[in-house]
Amino acid sequence: MKKHLLLFTIISIILIAGCGKKEIKPVAINEQSDKCEVCHMAVKDDGFATELILENGKALLFDDIGCMYKWLGENEGKEVANSYVKDYKSKEWLELEKASFVYDKPIKTPMAYNVIAFSDEKAAKSFIEEHGSGDLLSYDKLQHHSWERNQDMVNEMKGKMHGHGDSGEMDKNGSAEEHRMNMDDSGGNHDMDKSDSGAKH
Amino acid sequence: MKTIMNLLLLAGILTIFGGKGAVAEAETSLQALINAVPEGGTLTLKAGTYEEPLILKKPITLIGEKGTFIKACSDQPAITITGKNVILKGVSVIGCRQIPAAVTVNGRNHHLEDLVINSASIGIKLESAVNSSFKNIEISGQGKENGIELWESHQNAFETITIVRVQDGIYLENSHNNTLLGNHIKESRYGIHVMFSDHATIKKNTSTRNVTGAMVMETSGSTIEDNKFYGNNESVNAQGMLLFDVHDSTIRDNMISENRVGLFIENSTGNEITSNKITTNFVGAQIMKTAENAIEDNAFIGNVNHIQAIGGMGGGTNQIRHNYWDSALKLDTDGDGKSNLPYQADPYFLTLIKETPEYQLFFQHPGLILLQKMLKSPAGMVVTDVAPQMEQSTREPLESQPSILTGALSLVMISTSLLIIFYGRKQI
Amino acid sequence: MVNLWLSEWKTMTRQRSYYTFLILWVIVFSLLYLLEKNNPNVTGFTNTTGTIVNILLYLLPLFMMMTGSFSIANEMENGQWHLLCTYPVSVPAYLFGKFFGLITAQTVVFTLGYGISMAIGLVAGIPLELNWLLLIYFFSLMLIIVFLYLGMSIGTIVNTRWQAFTVSVAVWFLLIMIWPTALITVLRLVPYPLIEPLMKVAMIVNPAEFLRIFFIVQWDGGSIFGQSYDSIVGLFQSGTGWLVLLIYLPIYFGAVSVIPLFLLMRRRAQ
Numbered sequence: 026m027k028k029h030l031l032l033f034t035i036i037s038i039i040l041i042a043g044c045g046k047k048e049i050k051p052v053a054i055n056e057q058s059d060k061c062e063v064c065h066m067a068v069k070d071d072g073f074a075t076e077l078i079l080e081n082g083k084a085l086l087f088d089d090i091g092c093m094y095k096w097l098g099e100n101e102g103k104e105v106a107n108s109y110v111k112d113y114k115s116k117e118w119l120e121l122e123k124a125s126f127v128y129d130k131p132i133k134t135p136m137a138y139n140v141i142a143f144s145d146e147k148a149a150k151s152f153i154e155e156h157g158s159g160d161l162l163s164y165d166k167l168q169h170h171s172w173e174r175n176q177d178m179v180n181e182m183k184g185k186m187h188g189h190g191d192s193g194e195m196d197k198n199g200s201a202e203e204h205r206m207n208m209d210d211s212g213g214n215h216d217m218d219k220s221d222s223g224a225k226h
Numbered sequence: 227m228k229t230i231m232n233l234l235l236l237a238g239i240l241t242i243f244g245g246k247g248a249v250a251e252a253e254t255s256l257q258a259l260i261n262a263v264p265e266g267g268t269l270t271l272k273a274g275t276y277e278e279p280l281i282l283k284k285p286i287t288l289i290g291e292k293g294t295f296i297k298a299c300s301d302q303p304a305i306t307i308t309g310k311n312v313i314l315k316g317v318s319v320i321g322c323r324q325i326p327a328a329v330t331v332n333g334r335n336h337h338l339e340d341l342v343i344n345s346a347s348i349g350i351k352l353e354s355a356v357n358s359s360f361k362n363i364e365i366s367g368q369g370k371e372n373g374i375e376l377w378e379s380h381q382n383a384f385e386t387i388t389i390v391r392v393q394d395g396i397y398l399e400n401s402h403n404n405t406l407l408g409n410h411i412k413e414s415r416y417g418i419h420v421m422f423s424d425h426a427t428i429k430k431n432t433s434t435r436n437v438t439g440a441m442v443m444e445t446s447g448s449t450i451e452d453n454k455f456y457g458n459n460e461s462v463n464a465q466g467m468l469l470f471d472v473h474d475s476t477i478r479d480n481m482i483s484e485n486r487v488g489l490f491i492e493n494s495t496g497n498e499i500t501s502n503k504i505t506t507n508f509v510g511a512q513i514m515k516t517a518e519n520a521i522e523d524n525a526f527i528g529n530v531n532h533i534q535a536i537g538g539m540g541g542g543t544n545q546i547r548h549n550y551w552d553s554a555l556k557l558d559t560d561g562d563g564k565s566n567l568p569y570q571a572d573p574y575f576l577t578l579i580k581e582t583p584e585y586q587l588f589f590q591h592p593g594l595i596l597l598q599k600m601l602k603s604p605a606g607m608v609v610t611d612v613a614p615q616m617e618q619s620t621r622e623p624l625e626s627q628p629s630i631l632t633g634a635l636s637l638v639m640i641s642t643s644l645l646i647i648f649y650g651r652k653q654i
Numbered sequence: 655m656v657n658l659w660l661s662e663w664k665t666m667t668r669q670r671s672y673y674t675f676l677i678l679w680v681i682v683f684s685l686l687y688l689l690e691k692n693n694p695n696v697t698g699f700t701n702t703t704g705t706i707v708n709i710l711l712y713l714l715p716l717f718m719m720m721t722g723s724f725s726i727a728n729e730m731e732n733g734q735w736h737l738l739c740t741y742p743v744s745v746p747a748y749l750f751g752k753f754f755g756l757i758t759a760q761t762v763v764f765t766l767g768y769g770i771s772m773a774i775g776l777v778a779g780i781p782l783e784l785n786w787l788l789l790i791y792f793f794s795l796m797l798i799i800v801f802l803y804l805g806m807s808i809g810t811i812v813n814t815r816w817q818a819f820t821v822s823v824a825v826w827f828l829l830i831m832i833w834p835t836a837l838i839t840v841l842r843l844v845p846y847p848l849i850e851p852l853m854k855v856a857m858i859v860n861p862a863e864f865l866r867i868f869f870i871v872q873w874d875g876g877s878i879f880g881q882s883y884d885s886i887v888g889l890f891q892s893g894t895g896w897l898v899l900l901i902y903l904p905i906y907f908g909a910v911s912v913i914p915l916f917l918l919m920r921r922r923a924q
Contacts, residue, residue, distance in 0.1 A: 586880035590878075592708040629781075629783075643763070646762045
C-alpha cells in the first residue's frame with residue numbers, strides 16, 4: 026500500500042510539473058521585494074522594467090533594458106524561454122521581440138542606458154515626434170545596439186586612469202567634444218574640468 | 227455742474243479704492259517684496275503662512291522669523307533659487323504631491339540653512355547647482371520621492387540634514403565632488419544613493435532603518451568614512467552599504483551593524499576597505515565579482531555569518547588580511563599580533579542561493595555542516611584571510627547592566643522548578 | 655489520565671538519569687553565555703543566537719525523542735503495558751497521561767537548568783536581554799513538547815528499546831542533520847517553479863524547521879530568508895504570528911497522533 030502511495034505522489038508531481046511548463050507568462054512586479062538581477066536596485070513597476078523567463082521557469086527582473094542585455098551578455102549558456110519589456114506608455118508587459126524601441130541620450134532610465142520600449146512602431150515614432158529627438162530601433166537593431174554606457178564602462182575598466190562616472194554624465198548631457206576632452210584628460214585637474222562643464226548647463 | 231462734481235467725486239473714490247487695492251496687493255505679494263530687495267540686501271519675513279511660490283534669482287538674503295511657513299500646491303516649486311549667492315534661512319516649507327520639488331536650486335554659491343521641509347514631493351532638487359551649501363535642514367516626506375536630488379551638481383556641501391520617510395534620502399546623479407557630512411537619514415528606501423558621481427565625500431552620516439543604508443553605485447575616487455549604517459534589516463533586499471561598480475575609493479572606519487547584509491560589494495575594483503566595524507549583521511560581508519580590493523584591519527564581530535564571497539573578477543583577487551574575526555581559531559607563535567592560522571570561508575552557500583534563491587530558507591541551518599561537505603568549493607574560490615588579527619584593535623567598553631528583571635526571572639524559574647521537583651519527589 | 659500523568663512525573667523525579675539532564679542544561683547554557691562575554695549586544699539575531707539555536711536543535715530533538723520513545727518501548731518490553739491493559743484505562747488516556755507526565759518532567763528540569771545558567775551569566779556580568787532570553791526559552795519548550803510527542807509515537811511503532819534508539823536517531827538525522835541536503839537533492843528533480851511551494855510544504859512537515867523559522871522571525875531575522883518567504887515572515891511577525899503557532903501545534907499533534915493511537919489500540923486488542 027505504501028508503495029502505491031509513493032508511486033501516486035511521484036506521478037502527480039510529474040503531472041503537475043508537466044502542466045506548469047506549458048504556458049510562459051510574465052510575472053507581476055512586487056515593488057516591495059523585487060530587485061534588479063544585475064545592479065541590485067529595487068525594480069519599480071514603471072515603464073522601464075524588463076523581465077526574462079528562463080527555460081526552467083525562473084523569472085529574472087531588471088530595472089533597465091540595458092541591465093537585461095548585460096545579463097544576457099554574461100550568461101550566454103542560459104536558456105531563455107521568453108523576455109518581456111514594459112510599454113513606456115501603458116506600463117504593460119510586451120514581448121521583447123514584438124516591441125519597438127527608442128534610444129535617446131536625454132531619456133532618463135534607472136541605469137542610464139537611455140532606451141525605452143513601445144508596443145509598436147507608431148507609438149515609438151509619435152514619442153520621438155513629441156520628444157523632439159531620438160533613434161527608432163527595431164528588435165533586430167536592438168541586438169546590435171552598443172549599450173553605450175556599457176561600452177564606456179569597458180573602456181574605463183581597461184584604462185582605469187579615467188574617472189568612471191564620466192561616461193554616465195557625458196551620455197546624458199555632454200557633447201562629444203566634452204566627452205573626448207574628459208577622456209583624454211587624466212591628470213590632476215580632471216575634477217575641475219568636470220565640475221566646470223557641469224556648471225555651464 | 228452738479229453732475230460733474232458727482233462724477234469727479236466718484237472718480238476720486240474710485241482712485242482711492244483702486245490705490246488702496248494696489249497697496250494691499252503689494253503687501254500680500256511676497257514676490258513683489260523680494261523683487262524690490264536690492265542685490266546684497268536682506269529681507270526678513272514676519273511669522274505667518276505665505277501661500278505663493280517664490281523665486282529668488284538675485285544675490286539676496288531671505289530670513290524667516292520663527293513660525294514662517296511657505297505653502298505650495300500649484301505646479302511650481304515652493305521656492306525656486308537660481309543665479310548666485312542666494313541665502314535662505316529659517317523657513318518652513320509645506321508642499322503637495324504635484325509640485326516638482328519643495329525647493330529647486332540652480333546656479334552657484336547659494337547657502338540654505340535652518341529649513342524645515344515637509345512635502346510629498348521631492349524635498350530639495352539641485353539641477354546644475356555648484357558650490358552651494360546646505361545646513362541644518364529637516365526633510366520629511368511620504369516615501370515616494372527623494373529627499374534631496376542632485377543632477378549635474380558639483381562641489382556642494384550637505385551638513386547636519388535630517389531626512390525621514392522619503393524614497394532616497396540623498397540622491398546624486400552625475401554630480402561630482404560633493405560632500406555629505408553628519409547627515410541622518412531614516413525610514414526611507416536608500417539612505418544615500420550615489421549614481422555615476424565621482425569623488426564624493428561621505429562622512430559621519432547615520433543611516434538607519436532603511437532598505438539600504440548607502441547605495442553607492444558607479445563611482446570612483448570617493449571617500450566613505452566614519453559613517454554609521456545600522457538596523458537596515460527589514461527588507462528582504464536590505465543591506466548596510468552596497469558598493470556596485472565602485473572603483474579606487476576609500477571605505478574606512480564605518481560602523482556597519484545589525485543589517486541584513488552589512489557590506490555588499492559587486493563589480494568593484496581597487497578600493498581600500500579598512501578599519502570598518504562590521505558587527506551583528508545576519509551576513510557581515512557579501513562579495514561577488516570583485517578584484518584588487520584591499521580588505522584589511524576590519525573587525526567582524528557577532529555576525530551570524532561573517533563573509534560570503536565568490537571568486538575574483540577577470541582572474542584578479544582581493545587582498546584580504548589582518549581582519550579580526552571573532553569566531554576564528556587564532557594562534558600566534560611569532561608574536562606579531564597576527565594569527566598563523568588563516569581564516570577561511572567557503573562560499574558554497576552563496577553559490578547555492580544565487581542559483582536558487584529559495585534555498586535561503588536554509589540560512590544557518592544546523593544541517594549545513596553536512597551540506598558544506600557535499601558542496602565543497604574548489605580551493606581557489608574560498609575566501610582566505612591569510613593573517614587574521616589576534617586582538618580587536620578598537621574595542622569599546624561593554625556597558626553591562628545586570629537587569630533586575632532578568633535576575634527576577636531567573637530566580638522565579640529556579641524556585642518554581644525546585645518546588646515542583648520537591649513536590650514530585652515527596653508525595654506518593 | 656491525571657493519575658498516569660502524576661505517576662509518570664513521579665517516576666521521572668526518582669530516576670538518577672533525570673538529573674543528568676539538569677547538569678547538561680546548566681553546562682550547555684552557562685558555556686554558551688560565557689563564550690559570548692565579549693560580544694557587543696546579545697539581543698536580536700546574531701551569531702550568539704544562531705549558535706544557541708543550532709545547539710538546541712542538535713540536542714533537544716534527539717534527547718526528547720529518545721526519552722519519549724524509551725518511555726513507551728520500555729513498558730512494552732518489560733510487560734508493564736500488558737499489565738496496564740488489564741485495567742480500564744483507555745488508549746488516549748494512557749498516551750496523553752504519559753505525555754503530560756513527560757512534558758512536566760522535562761520542562762521543569764529544563765527550566766531549572768536554564769534559570770541557573772541565567773543566574774551564572776548575570777553574576778559573570780554578561781548583559782542578557784529579557785525578551786531574547788524568553789524567546790530562547792519558549793523555543794526550547796516548543797522543541798521539547800513537539801519532539802517528546804514524536805518520540806512517544808516512535809515508541810508505539812517499535813518493539814524494543816534498541817529499536818526505539820535506532821529509529822529515534824534516524825528520525826533526528828533526517829529532520830535535523832540531513833534535511834537541507836535531502837531536500838536539495840529531491841528538489842533538483844522538480845521544475846523550478848515547484849521549488850518554492852515544496853519548500854514551504856517541507857517547512858510545515860518538519861516541526862524543527864517550522865519552529866526554527868518561526869523563532870528567527872521573532873528575533874527580527876526573517877528578512878534573511880529572502881523574497882520567496884516574505885509573506886510567511888510578514889505573517890509570523892504580525893500580531894497573529896503566535897496564533898499561527900498555536901494553531902499549527904494542535905494540528906501537528908493531531909496528524910501525528912493517528913499512528914500511535916491506531917497502533918496502541920491494535921496492540922491492545924491483540
